[in-house]
Amino acid sequence: MARVFTGLLLTLVLTVLVLPLAVYAGPPVLAALRHEQPARQVVVPSYQQSPVRLASGGDEFPVPAGSEAPAPDTRVLAALLDAELAVDGSGKFSGAVQDALTGEVLYDLDGDVPVTPASSLKLLTAAAALSDLGADTRFETGVHAGTAPGTIILKGGGDVLLTAGESDDDAIVGHAGLQTLADETAAALAERGTSGTVSIRLDDTLFTGASLSPAWSREDVAAGEMAALYPLAINSAWAAEGVSSGPRAGDAALAAASAFAAALETSAAGYGFTVDPVIERGAAAEGADRLASVVSAPVADQVQQMLLSSDNYLAEALARMSAQATGREATFEGGTAAVLSAVSRLGVDTGGLVLADVSGLGGGTEISARQLAATVQAALTSTKNDVRALPYSLPVAGLSGTLSSRLTGTTGTGGTDGAGPSPAGVVRGKTGSLFAVTSLSGFVTDADGRLLSFAFVANGLEGNTAQARAAVDAAATVLAGCGCR
Template structure:
């Protein structure tokens, strides 16, 4: 019976697809909340339902007595009960009110930690701070210096598909088969004869393709791979979202897929294509023969957060570096992300980034810094930055939270908690926000470190802590 009841609540959550941040960021919604300070019921309260569309970019509405903050002492007691596990490890946490920034709970909040994939929230915010949300990255074919040579130039799109472009997807918005068809049309129109040679230019990204901050075991397991300026499906050996192996040289692999598609496209014209693609560059004044463009940056950021895509995170960091006048390298990406986050208002003085996806154990970011950024994303008047908060996985419904909270739907967390997940061998983390039973939006970061064989217990504990926020009146 409990499973049926939980399923019904999840169906309701799917139907309304809650966007709790709207209650605080959008004045029309905040004004509609008068008299809404009720305790959570089985049905979702009206103040947690989203507007039909996001409107308005004004300042946060003033707090009112109808929307009281939780009592910090009572909230602390409930969180302490959940943030406790047997065995090794310690919890670090910060919970604050999104509207005022009042800290309601803190445990080791200023301690620098490796927060695993929670770090991707920084990368997402930095990318949308440095670039427009509708920025699209071109993969271009240029005429090579030698007759019959074409150069495939990567522009940073690592979500290419080997097939045709798919306008309704993020991964695969730009297709190498479509690019090959367009190239073939240009070549036949120019009267190009056999043989055609394919070269690939991935020089947009500079420096080492593989970071020393990543363990060999992570590379072997396919958690990450050498980062190039073009890739099919984030370098997965089979298109998809993993897990599984990744290719060692994503640029050459993409070029070979393009070469095969070009050979097929040119076959009716009797034009042969040399069997192997190689690296090369085109002259500075080379004519463009064809191009395809990625999904907009905002959609790629959503995809990265929902799927916790390590490869895409590193590519977006390098593109952020390029957009801010830096080398599109590991060092440039790290510097760009940290500086953009500082400009948004986060105190980064003690922050150390080992990478921009969260695999590196050299990273040191505190729960306070993560929570501070989350609050900024919720209260900013910039709709592009607000979209980062809106794109986080939803408890029991989407992304890396799709399989969590589904057995605890009656706790009120399903459909309410939105957060980025993070997991390493000895770390589990959750950073996001939830609307409580009185309509307050609370931002939080929970990180458990020093784990040894009890990672699942720690993950359940941070999930339960977030559920406390979602279900809390706490007065």
Template sequence: MKPRKSREGTAHAPGTLGRTIPMLLLTLLVIALAVPAGVAVSPGFRGPARPPEPAAAGPWQQLPASLSTPDGGPGTAGAMRPLSDAAPVPEAAVLTAALTATLKTDGAGSFSGVVQDAITGKVLFDRSGDEVRAPASNIKLLTAAAALRTLGPDRRFSTRVVAGPKPGSVVLTGGGDVLLGAGKSAPDAVLGRGGLATLAESTVDALRKAGTTGPVSVLLDDSLFTGPSLSPAWSPEDVAAGEVAPLFPLALNSARFDPAVTTGPRPRDAAMTAAEAFAARLSAAGAAAGLTVAPGVARLPAARKPSPAAGGQAGKVLAEVQSATVSQQVDLMLRTSDNYLAEVLGRMVAVASGKPASNAGAVAAVLRQLEELGIPAATLRAADLAGLTLDNKVSARQLAAVVRAMTTGTDTRLRSALAGFPVAGLTGTLGSRYTDTSTARGAGLVRAKTGTLNTVIALSGYVVDADGRLLVFSFIGNGLTPGAAGNKTALDRTASVLAGCGCR
């Protein structure tokens, strides 16, 4: 039976954790606020350039009397102190013994893994760390790093309406935003930051000012991406189940019919679905202004793509909405393990790198960024950028190196990825995990990207140990017994050992 994608879990509200481990609720809420603050102010996250500070005794792991704010301002009670690169590094032999006791498969297969001190890079645990394995969704860490380096954290993608090749025609032009909303633009949102209703209203205003009176026809330009819209490595069953969909440079709700429903089949033509929704909103907005919209939407042939150089008004921008920033999109992609968004970000990396915006171009552009980061990628194999295939091959050492680059590397643009890592027991694909006594010590402390296929499970991320030392890690299980619950628990217990370890 062909390996299939297994859903990685859904986010749970922090309050759900209290049903299982109520005594940790306050601690988890404090950590959820405090860890990002530690990221912002800690020398450990900026690298060892600053002189070391005195080591703290782990105040972030003590049960607080009341909630505190990250800055430790008035009215707070014991806000988390900055991490210190003077905190002791765990002893490799002690840590290895502890992890060996927990990193065991439930049935068939095996685990590989690497744990490193984030600041020095010292390897503290190594089990087959250079063996390339199927990483499942952990490959999204590579996509995130490449997007932040190539596009920049503050980059936004534009969806434009331009004047068409014939009078009275307009062209909806995709620029990479697949998180469009059907309603008005929501400036504080990530999903729906750019809204089709707002775009339609602005288009009507522009048409009125231009004196347009006749029926308006809507065309679609989705030519930014090239090549097949599906990776040849993807299983047709996974596509049919909605794990991913044909890729286009514009879509509603990350190519979902309903933003509130993140499972089940997706639109087969997300760009046309978005264009038809835009045309409907243009018709509604135009009715109030005396403008009519012709029924139907047609794709604009590439040879007729409007260009200002052609003369007249063809190609003139009539209206525009912008996406959330790349940093915000990476955050969403990592937290929810959004396959469609990961693949689109990869193709936008290809566009920015001057490569074809195809599956092959995106993979090549992402791997090039790893080499520029100083992470050897000669042994790495990538067939997609979302992790839906066993054809991907990445080592635990390579994944740990990516996480280390994000936490302490010299390219500070990568810091933007850190907040997107799911928090154990609280957010994203880790929201329903770390809720029993064997893993509770890692709840609120472990931040890691999950990865799950039927025979694969992976977890890569970062954690501050009991002494205040920042550690990065990656664990990958391959050849596992499908559905064996103990494998996920083994990874969570192992990461919890890192959180609770002084290991000296």
């Protein structure tokens, strides 16, 4: 009887021990018997995992592992990227990848060849605005007393993100409102005992020179890609507020002044004066009394808005403000000179770099993929806190801005069918797209925690822009999955 009991006890113990083993080992054993390979379980590092929501600030972005993380092997990386950066038909790719910490070039595909970057050029404009203006600088739109009785001057100070309504302290577009400005102006005029009809003069003399660049095609201007540039505008001169497409106002400054006049007419009710709807241009006198003012969102917020939405009008305005801040004329030429100078001071070799504009819309710009990648690398490692805001203002793959619907696959070939982690939330970059051009420039923390800056550009495309866009996305996806050893 004791032997039977002992046998039953041993059986029970073996069952307890073997059952968990069977649960874990059974499927691989059965798979092996069926000549199947067990599925590889990918362990995704915490800094590589895609966030479930977009962080509001750069300080929440995944932190790279640092200098102890291994860098990709250049030969392995080249083979992987070369396989992605190719399309059927016309078009030629160039590309550069740098170690953000050391600046070492890890990949170079005609990286020194001048190319047309499209809107990736806005990286340089952002760097100049943050460096020359400062992240916390705000632009003032003011109302000053005119020299003639009953005359006031609406003076533009570089804010092209005004709203016709009330100021919204939580907004970037519409942070400063013309209705709020009108309310303050009406109260100031009433305090001065103003009566009769008030005439408005528009001072838009901050920007000088031509308002339309010869680098822009008439077709692009007609399509609303750009408009005549002025130092005050509602919603980047889009004809309708709350949209970022369609036609733009041909005279954005006068459109803003007209909106202010209408708002002042409303505010004047009960104060005993009316507003002349006819607006003429005229500069405010030196030292003229300021009656009221509103200020824009900080430059850092405007840079983020420019990069997320790829706003051409805002880019050109920020460059002119950079020119003005550095003692240059606030012209197209002054803006391009300011951008070149600022990027050079960051340590980027600007040899051979030619800027036709600062938005990337026009033809004639010549910049290399290495210069684009170097600008990102310089911003990531800059000793200036203001400049370090640039990379963390870039669109996030799969989450925000012009990358919100891109790079949402996994790190296999083509970025869609591999077993690695998704690049969504990991890659940050500035997109660029023209009829014959596509580009993507930015940075990524790879799977080992190494921080990499990159730029991939395709020029000379004919009807295969979508395929080229998929190729640069796939190349960025490869970086997110490295490894690469």
